[in-house]
Amino acid sequence: MSIERVIISGGGTGGHIFPAIAIANRIKKEYPKVDILFIGAEGKMEMKKVPEAGYKIEGLWISGLQRRLTVKNLTLPFKLLSSLMKARSIIKKFNPDVVIGVGGYASAPTLRIASMLKIPTIVQEQNSFPGKTNKILSKTVTKVCVAYENLERFFPAEKIELTGNPVRKKVVEIDGLREKGFEFFGLHSNQKTILVVGGSLGAKTLNESFVNRLKELQDKNVQLIWQCGSYQFEEMKALTAELDMNGIVLTQFINEMELAYAAADVIISRAGAIAISELCIIGKPMILVPSPNVAEDHQTKNAMALVKDEAAVLVKDNEAREKLVPRVLELLEDDTEQKKLSENILKKAIANADERIVNVVKSIVS
Numbered sequence: 001m002s003i004e005r006v007i008i009s010g011g012g013t014g015g016h017i018f019p020a021i022a023i024a025n026r027i028k029k030e031y032p033k034v035d036i037l038f039i040g041a042e043g044k045m046e047m048k049k050v051p052e053a054g055y056k057i058e059g060l061w062i063s064g065l066q067r068r069l070t071v072k073n074l075t076l077p078f079k080l081l082s083s084l085m086k087a088r089s090i091i092k093k094f095n096p097d098v099v100i101g102v103g104g105y106a107s108a109p110t111l112r113i114a115s116m117l118k119i120p121t122i123v124q125e126q127n128s129f130p131g132k133t134n135k136i137l138s139k140t141v142t143k144v145c146v147a148y149e150n151l152e153r154f155f156p157a158e159k160i161e162l163t164g165n166p167v168r169k170k171v172v173e174i175d176g177l178r179e180k181g182f183e184f185f186g187l188h189s190n191q192k193t194i195l196v197v198g199g200s201l202g203a204k205t206l207n208e209s210f211v212n213r214l215k216e217l218q219d220k221n222v223q224l225i226w227q228c229g230s231y232q233f234e235e236m237k238a239l240t241a242e243l244d245m246n247g248i249v250l251t252q253f254i255n256e257m258e259l260a261y262a263a264a265d266v267i268i269s270r271a272g273a274i275a276i277s278e279l280c281i282i283g284k285p286m287i288l289v290p291s292p293n294v295a296e297d298h299q300t301k302n303a304m305a306l307v308k309d310e311a312a313v314l315v316k317d318n319e320a321r322e323k324l325v326p327r328v329l330e331l332l333e334d335d336t337e338q339k340k341l342s343e344n345i346l347k348k349a350i351a352n353a354d355e356r357i358v359n360v361v362k363s364i365v366s
Contacts, residue, residue: 001365001366002031003027003098003365004031004033004034004097005033005034005035005036005037005094005095005097006022006024006025006027006034006035006036006037006096006098006099006100006360006361007037007038007039007042007090007094007096007098007099007100007110008023008036008038008039008099008100008101009034009038009039009100009101009102009107009110009111009264010040010046010101010102010103010104010106010107010108010340011038011040011041011044011045011046011047011049011102011105011106011107012041012045012046012103012104013103014045014046014049014199014274014305015126015166015272015273015274015275016046016096016102016104016107016126017045017046017049017102018122018166018167018274019102019126019145019165019166019167019274019353020038020046020049020050020100020102020308021050021053021055022167022168022353022354023100023102023124023141023166023167023354023357023358024036024038024053024055024330025053025216025331025354025362026166026354026355026357026358027358029043030267033205034260035094036055037055037056037057037058037090037094037096038050038055038056038057038058038107038109038276039057039058039059039060039087039110039249039335040057040058040059040060040089040104040107040250041059041060041062041104041105041106042059042060042061042062042330043059044104044105044106045094046104046106047059051119052125054268055069058084058086058090059106059122060082060083060086060087060105060106060109060110061079061082061083061086062080062082062083062105062106062109063079063105066273068332069093072134073175080109081318083106083289084109084112085111086108087110087113087114088113088117089108089131090098091114091117091119091175092117096119097120097176097365098113098119098120098121098122098361098364099111099119099120099121099122099136099326100121100122100124100237100357100363101121101122101123101124101133101137101363102124102126102135103124103125103126103134107123107133107137107139107140108133108208109135109210110122110138111140111141112137112140115128115140115141116140120142120146120365121140121141121142121143121156122142122143122145122309122357122360122361122362122364123137123138123139123141123143123144123145123162123360124145124162124163124165124332124357125145125146125147125155126145126147126165126274126296126299127148127274127298127302128148128151128301128302128304128305129154129298129301130151130154131156131295131296131298132296132329133156133164134155135154136152137158137316138155138156138330139156139253140168141159142159142364143159143160143161143191143360143364144159144160144161145161145163145212145356145357145360146160146161146162146163147162147164147165147273147277147350147353148176149162149181150243150304153218161356161360162225162350163357163360164277164350164351164352164353164356165273165274165277165350165353165355166275166277166354166357167274167278167281167353168278169280170258171257171261172258172259172278172281172282174258174261174262174282175341176225177258177259177262177299178262178263180259180262181259181260181261181262181263181290182263184256184259184263185225185249185259185260185263186224186226186249186256187247187263188223188247190309191221191222192220192221192222192223192265192266192332193222193223193224193225193263193264193265194222194223194224194225194264194268194328195218195225195227195260195261195263195266195268195330196210196224196226196227196228196268196269197254197257197260197267197268197269197270197275198227198228198229198269198270199222199229199270199272201326202357203229203270203289203291204231204232205289205317205320205321205336206228206282206289206320206324207228207229207236208224208321209234209289209294209320209321209324209325210224210226211236211239211240213325214240214243214248215243215244216325216329217247217325218244219246219331220250220329221247221253222247222329222330222332223247223248223249224247224248224253225249225251225253225260225264226230226248226249226250226251227252227253227254227260228250228251228252229252230252230253231263233252236250237250240254242314247257257293261282261284264284265283265284265285265332265338266285266286266287266328266331266332267279267282267284267285267286267287268287268288268324268328268337269287269288269289270285270288270289270290271288271289271290271291271297271299271300271302271303272291272302273298273302276288276302276306277350277353279345280345280346280348280349281349281350281351283342283343283345283346283349284342284345285313285331285337285338285345286305286312286316286317286345287300287312287313287315287324287327287331287342288303288306288312288315288330289314289315289320289324290303290314290316290317291317291318292318295347296352306344306345306348307350309344310340310341310344310346311344311345311347312341312345313327313331313341315327336355
C-alpha cells in the first residue's frame with residue numbers, strides 16, 4: 001500500500017525537530033509523491049526550521065505547564081482546548097494515512113485527536129526515561145518507537161519497537177576526515193584534541209569549566225575545539241581576549257560538526273538524547289555532563305544508561321567546574337580506558353533509525 005499523506009507533530013527544541021525532519025526525509029525518499037504536513041507550536045523554533053527544510057507546517061496555540069506559579073498557567077486549559085479543536089480540524093481536512101509524534105508541546109493534542117479518529121499513530125520516544133505525556137499517549141497510539149532497551153515498564157510491551165533516534169547523516173560520516181578536521185580548525189594532527197559541545201545555545205557549566213583552565217591544557221600539549229554557544233560567546237571572547245589561545249579554537253557554533261568529531265580524541269557533551277545517538281555512532285570516548293535544567297532529569301537518566309555499561313564517563317554538573325578538566329586530562333593519558341569506552345559506546349549505536357521508523361510506519365499503514 002502506498003503512503004500518500006503523513007502528519008508529523010512536535011518540536012520545541014532541535015532534539016525534537018531534527019529527528020522529525022530526518023523521518024520526513026526518509027519517507028520522502030521512499031515515497032517521492034507523499035504529502036507531508038508538520039504540526040508545531042506557535043512561536044517555537046519548528047515554525048522556522050521546518051519550512052527551511054522544505055516542509056509545510058501548521059501551528060497550534062499550545063505551551064507547557066510552568067513549574068512555578070505563574071499567570072501563564074491560567075491560560076493552559078484554554079490553549080489545550082484550542083489546540084485539540086485546531087488539531088481535529090487540520091487532521092480531518094488533511095486526512096493522513098499516519099500521524100507521527102516526536103515530542104514537544106504540539107505532539108500531545110495532535111496524537112490524541114488522531115487516535116480518537118482511529119488513524120494509525122506512532123510516538124517516537126527519544127529518551128531512556130520517558131516523559132509523562134508519552135506515557136499517557138502510549139495507551140492509545142498504535143506503536144511506540146524507542147531508542148533504548150527495557151522500556152516495558154513505561155510502555156505496553158506489544159507496542160514497543162526498538163528503532164533508535166534518527167540523526168543527521170552528514171555529521172556522523174567522519175571516516176577519512178581527521179586530517180581535514182585538523183586543517184579546517186588550524187590545529188596540529190600530532191596533538192591530543194578535546195571537543196567541547198554544549199548545544200547551539202551553549203552550556204554555562206561547560207564554558208565556566210574551561211575558561212579559567214586553558215593553560216592547563218596547553219601545558220599538557222592538548223588542543224581544544226570549544227563550541228561555547230550563542231548565549232555566552234561574547235562573554236567568553238572577552239574573558240579570553242588577553243590570553244594565549246595557541247591550540248584553542250573558541251567558536252559560537254560549529255556548522256562542520258563532522259570535522260570536529262573527526263579531529264577529536266575525546267568529546268565532552270551534555271546528555272540530550274539526539275546528541276548521545278550521534279555520539280554512539282561516532283564511537284569516540286566521551287564525558288557527559290548532564291544538564292540539571294531538563295524536565296524529569298532526562299539527561300542524567302540518558303547518561304546513566306551508558307555509564308552503567310562503561311560506555312561513557314559522567315561528571316555531575318555541580319562538580320564540573322572543579323573536576324571536568326582534570327578528568328578529561330586523565331582520560332587522554334589512559335589509552336586503555338579510551339579503548340574500552342570507544343568499544344562499549346559503539347555497541348549502543350543504531351545507525352539506520354530513520355529507515356527502521358519508516359518500516360514501522362509501513363507495518364501499521366498497510
